[in-house]
Amino acid sequence: MAEKLTKQSDDYPRWYTEVVQRADLAEHAPVKGSMIIKPYGYGLWEAIQRQLDDMFKATGHQNAYFPLLIPESFMKKEAEHVEGFSPELAVVTHAGGKKLEEPYVIRPTSETIIWDTFRRWIQSHRDLPLLINQWANVMRWEMRTRLFLRTTEFLWQEGHTAHATAEEAQEETLRMLEVYRTFAEDYMAIPVLTGVKTDRERFAGAVNTYCIEALMGDKKALQAGTSHNLGQNFAKAFDVKYQTKEGVAEYVWATSWGVSTRLIGALVMAHGDDAGLILPPRLAPIQAVVVPIFRKDDEKVPVMDACTKLIAELRAAGIRTHLDDRDQRPGWKFAEWELKGVPVRIEMGPKDLAAGEVRVGFRHSGEKQQEKADSLAAKLPAILEAAQQGLFDRAVEFRKANTHRVDSWDEFKERLDAGGFLYAHWDGTTATEEKIQKETKATIRCIPLDDDMEDGKCVFSGEPSKRRVMFAKAY
């Protein structure tokens, strides 16, 4: 703990790895690409889960749980799905000391097992819509992994819904995308761009994939969540039909949507600085930490008494508060809580006690100010909300400063070197998309939803284009 973090400007990936490990979010597990999520990191995930789960319930969804192991044959029923996922499947071939007749795959996502189940659950139009979510772990065998951003096993939620009409499925797809956008912006304090993926980036088996894209501190893009309109692809693959009021058998329409522990990586990279994490108050496992300061016992006793009283008041006010009474020097504690991104630090020493005050330090701004101890509990909720807003505003400004419209190939390449989001015209072909990636490493992150149509010429091929798309280098 004594050493300083690598600076973001010196080596951003290294900074990320160090922060994640030294802030006690996670560490590497013995199996390549898998991670141990430590209590502080898991606390963050729990905060994310709680809020999202409430939002899912509020939009009519119910939780259920489907199994980890999926018969291999299920994966093969939807052509695009199997093609998309087969390279990253982990397969169980032996169990109970014997070779299995049919191998099981460890779920990379649960569409197949869920649609096999939905076939039995759905008979009538009265069974629709069917709105299911599950919190689960999944496994995708990745070549290159990074804690939270890409691990072979990760935690996520996956929503799976079935609808009577194409329109309802599309509404659901966009409704959940909006839930994700709201969550990212209002709770994670990260502004996100909503859009549609190109054919190339679309989920294997979907008709359309919608996404939220966020800008990280190193000006690279991160896909933070996806919502898919699956059309009737899985209904047809698994023969899921319902009887309409008229008695006609029709295939149902489907969606699926998910966010994962990758969100924690997004949180780290969207807000963190050279001193470590900066957590948004609404999700911070600890919103305020109290650091007592004293020399001898004659100072310790009254200071600790005052801290205990203060903490009781803060907790009564609904603030997640922690008393750091460890046998360490105050300066050491300050540095550690900054590393861990706690929004507010409260210092209480003999001088403060004599004045009936505390010193309050803010992680996101680095500012410190004196506050009356007995009115702090009443003021702190508003202070935390202001910090939440301040973080979001700063992220919005950062994104604005790193978003550009480009109209020529030279400008494209030049701007791309500096990072950020680039809005440019594209001729709509996969061939062009691939050539651009090959030459520049940039990909089309999405076709923005809220952008106006605008005639132009493809920045690469010069062919006509009806609208701009967003390019960026991405994680």
Next chain:
RNA sequence: CGGGGCGUAGCUCAGCUUGGCAGAGCGCUAGCUUUGGGAGCUAGAAGUCGGAGGUUCAAAUCCUCUCGCCCCGACCA
């Protein structure tokens, strides 16, 4: 799978070229002094030198095989 690197104390690593008592820093334990921005001193505990085989009086060091990890390229929430 191709290219590069590394396995020695909990962590980061030195020692290997030229074989000869198993080392340092951080962390940990105990004590004393300290405590408002990452403390100091003293004393300790801590190791199958990734594994197997070989050469040798003697192997962390040389040889052979093997296992694992990290980084860079082709895939991705």
